[in-house]
Amino acid sequence: MNKKYYPSAFILYLNYFIHGIGCSVLGQAVIKESLVEQWGVGIGSIGQVTMVAAALGLGRLISLPIAGPLSDKMGRKISSLIGIASYAIFFIGVAMSPNMWVAYGAAILGGVANSFLDTGVIPACVEILEPRSSLATMLTKFFISMSQLLLPFMLGALAGANLSYNLLLYVSGAAIIVIGILVAFAPMPKAAKKEGEKAPGLLENIRNSKFTMESIALIVISFTCTATFQLWLNCAQTFAKDLAGVQDPSIMQTYYSMGSLAAIIVTAVLVTKIKGVRFLFVYPLVTLITLVLVYVMRSETMCYIGAALVGYSAGGVILQLVTATANDLFPKIKGTITSIVMIMSSLSNYTILSLAGTMDSASILMMNIVITIVGVLLALFVNLRFKRLSND
Template sequence: MAKSKYYLTAFSLYFTYFIHGIGVSIIGQYKQDFAGAWGATTITDGSFDVSAVLGVIAALGLGRLISLPFSGPLSDRFGRRASGLIGVGLYTIYFIGVAFSPSMQIAYGFALIGGAANSFLDTCVTPSVLEIFPENGSVANLFTKFSISIGQFLLPFFIGMVTAMGMSFRTLFIVATILIALDGVLIAILPFPKKETENSKKEGTTKVKNGKIKFNLLTIAVVMIGFTCTSTFQLWLNCNQELGKMYGLADPSKIQSFYSAGTFVAILLTAFLISKGLNATKVLILYPTISFVMLLVTYFIQTPTMTLIAGFVLGYAAAGGVLQVAVSTAVSMFPDHKGKMTSIVMIASSLANFIILTIAGIITKAGGINGPKYVLLFNAIITFIGILLAVYVNLKMKHPIESAQVS
């Protein structure tokens, strides 16, 4: 267990992910407001065309992608604190910038900054909690997702409060800016553990001596799971409201609450099962399989209730820690390169944010009123590919020495 002097540090790091949970979801919750503010055209049902807003959301992934090759090595070389402070600073710029952008083009630029903020937090928080809780790395990393989920769960309630008080949709952006800036002060002054450089045992895999990362099929498969699992929950997270409206749900924002509740249950249950001996890599097969089945069921059963059920199930299976398990698996294969391996998996995740959501925007625009259903099928295809990758990883991880070599 970590020394007590690092507990507050861990809390401050998890809190950045609480704000990140709001930051990554809030544009999606205000798509119509932003579309109207940026001069979007109306479609046949009288609502605004949100394809441009999806493009801005996709820019978060692009910004993350651009900066991850630098954030990981910076974290390994200059320390987790430096990476965290850069992330906090960039997030303050993102929140204010996007909220007051007069056009989609300007918002796109600030979204790139928000993506960069995410990457620096990734390469600060994940390696830090693995170093604070070295004997419970997978569980500690799962709670980064738990922090994100708390933010995503509370966001609809915050939105409801702001709306009830007649305040601007920009209010929450301002509040998030203030909160993460205050948390940055804690990160600046609290102690951080020293980076591990010596050999130590890691759960489930073989630690290798100081060496370079070597890419083989196993490494690539683990990294690509970062792409597929992110695609699954990002497509649902950013497109579920349109689907709920299409299926006749009176208040589509409820899907978000069911989604977050499912994520809470998944993280707590998964953390418990892993602590009791469940092989974490089994999660990489089980949860995407549940997501795949749920996506198909939701495509064929088009009722309001089904969207709420799907929200919970996909919150559990798609966003319940698969990405964090993939990161922990990759880091455990090359534990002397925590920052770099975190970056590499998150690069794949960022590619998903950018590529998949950009494609979703195209599908939404081309599909018209049926666009949300086509996005659902697209999501199922990507998720199925993730299942195949996870099966391969589980087969090869039975022989960690042969399949995870470095030189």
């Protein structure tokens, strides 16, 4: 692809820097405390913020079935701009929310934003960087991890200046509006279409495909792996502060992001020599051992180590590897199978975090351990049967 589009790709990727803040900010202990105070419901109602975070998954779940087709029909720029506008409303809406339900509605739009960015930005960048599609996809995770790495320092700077944490939300909303203006004027490549070609619909592709027990197990892993890292992102800091005596749990976000960045780099190298499906078992197994140690030891040191290890083994590339493996198994319906994987991921985000909002931090971590065990067993099954599955 002509290098003249490279600046456009960079502008598009900046959306994922802001997205990294959007998908993590509600999991920060200080943000939770600030919001419940803003809503006037008391520190004992922190679970309400977790339920608001769950609404991100609901918004994604609602919009995913239409976001992809709209991107294909109306173009990547339109899809990206819808995502950008929705994200601006999310940030400003949460910052101004007088109660949980206003924030909940804003969070649904945050999920919508995620869907339209995924179906607008990612295909556009893949088209710009062809044939390096893997690099194009991995760069989205890189920008997310970079902002998550910096997030605790942003919060620390606000605290040091005695400023409201809502300022971060307002600045993020303003920043993505500026990015949206740049996207509106950025040149984009036109996706190639065959004359008279009509792509089959989602349901038609599902009916015409052969789903085995192994492929279904693989798809379910997208549910379990999402639950694992979302529960950690949104609830681990509360556990660390309440039960492990961690004075500044926001630092855990930095360790998590460092682990995530390391996973992107290391796995990108290893996956050229080792089948991606192998990591679907090894990485969750590491996560499981880590979660058990954090639960049992309940120490500050173990919480920091755990954050880095969970960031590496759960928050880095597992969902991307599930998507890539599913695409290998269903090469003729890549778009459909990707939608199915992401719908399962969004369903996990919504249901599991909604449930977590009604539980105490120790019970949430135990639930995370149980879900991760299920993920490990599913991955073991898929690995044992993968050779036969890939030959079908």
